[in-house]
Amino acid sequence: MALINKDRIEKLKSKASDLLNRTIDQHVTLAVTGLSRSGKTAFITSLTNQLINEGNNSQLSFFTPVHQGQFIAAKRIPQKNIHITRFDYDNSMAAFVNQPPSWPEPTHGISELRIAIRYKPKDSFLKYATDMATLTIDITDYPGEWLLDLPMLNQTFEEWSQQTVDLLLTSPRAELSRDFIEKVRTIDPFQVVDESLMAKLAQEYTELLHRFRNDLGLSVIQPGRFILPGELAGAPILEFIPFANFSELDANEYQNASDDTFIGMLRSRYVEYKERVVRKFYQQHFLKFDRQIVLADCLSPLNKGPESFADLKQAISMILESYSYGQSSLFSRLFSPKIDKLLFAATKADHVTQDQHGNMVSLLNELIYQSKHQLNYDAIKMKTLAIASVKATASGKSLHQGQQVPVIQGRRTSDDKTITVFPGSVPKKLPNADYWKESHFNFINFEPQQSISAHECLPHIRMDQVLQFLLGDKMK
Ligand SMILES: Nc1nc2c(ncn2[C@@H]2O[C@H](COP(=O)(O)OP(=O)(O)OP(=O)(O)O)[C@@H](O)[C@H]2O)c(=O)[nH]1
Ligand SMILES: [Mg+2]
Structure with a gap:
């Protein structure tokens, strides 16, 4: 008797689950942008890699579905818009798998990738109907220049x-x-x-x-x-x-x-x-995105000097016009916006020592919030993080004039030598004229660390916090 009841309950559950899977929004469209060389390809490759290889060397402790054991598995599935170039995940991963590993080639234009994540719902009302739910993610890579x-x-x-x-x-x-x-x-x-x-x-x-x-x-x-x-x-x-x-x-x-x-x-x-x-x-495209990640490489303009940095500030202000949802904003007058979450990520955080990450976040926040466009905080949830999609350096301490100083070690791109350096301090605020006179930055390009197998997770900094902000609320 008890068995029959259990069977019936399972059937009812599965029927209800079918119904809910058809009706409940379990889909999110993530758009990734940033000026050329800001790190879009590395970011999407790492994000996909972390999800589909979860459990194999992964480090996603700040991503709640993983931390709480709800995450089951993720896989790539055929993309929705078949007329758009496919994001070439395999080719990008091949660069990291090669011996010695290298960075993926520059890309041009727009591309797409679709991932399905299986998870056990925990808090949401889905749990009463199903043991397993699927969240489908469409990821679009497009140039910030657009x-x-x-x-x-x-x-x-x-x-x-x-x-x-x-x-x-x-x-x-x-x-x-x-x-x-x-x-x-x-x-x-x-x-x-x-x-x-x-x-x-x-x-x-x-x-x-x-x-x-x-x-x-x-x-x-x-x-x-x-x-x-x-x-x-x-x-x-x-x-x-x-x-x-x-x-x-x-x-x-x-x-x-x-x-x-x-x-x-x-x-x-x-x-x-x-x-x-x-x-x-x-x-x-743009009006169909639910969530947006804007990647900014603030370190290269700091290396290049005041004019390059001032120009980045101007470009970020122009880019923000597309997220400025106030009634008087140009964007809202032209289009009806939809994006509900916006993540600003200062990329390549592994170029500097860990104690500088807080400054990278403050600096990017200054670039964002000093722009003349008022972002509407009610309409969009925002966050700023310092990240490395693919961590290419190891951090440690070195003795300098009797003191322990933080350093990073990596394979320098220019001559392929392994070096240990303190690359410099990142300014906390927008640098002024005095700052440029006194400070010398030495942010060096590094090649990826040792190669990994295609089914291992890439080393990263804060990609789990990225996933938590962008997907955590959709997987409750
Ligand atoms: N150290 C480090 N370097 C990175 C990271 N991400 C990107 N880079 C460097 O930045 C370069 C550009 O990264 P991509 O991911 O190709 O940038 P993109 O925005 O896709 O560039 P385009 O396709 O040219 O628009 C790479 O070749 C690396 O040298 C990172 O997490 N750490
Ligand atoms: Mg690219």
């Missing part, structure tokens, strides 16, 4: 040109830009345009943007798609430039210029770019 374009949606071609040319003619960009601006000034804006001239100028402008990023370490790059075109590489929609001579144009003549003139083509391509590229990205 968010730098949001303000363009609110600007005419004339406004954008003037702002961009002002920026180009200001230090530190002026030196590199002068010749290009002079060249643009010699062109008759009302001449019938030769498309190959337009393509050539756009190419020169794109090269300038690459030099700002790579040679000067600058972050404000606009239009963002020019350096990271994704599937639009070579398309004429990316072939326009800011016009340098608006003050000398007759307003009427400009208004009436047809699309086959130089200025007319610039204007029409700019408008098309805003609608078909910028707005489309927000509509097709």
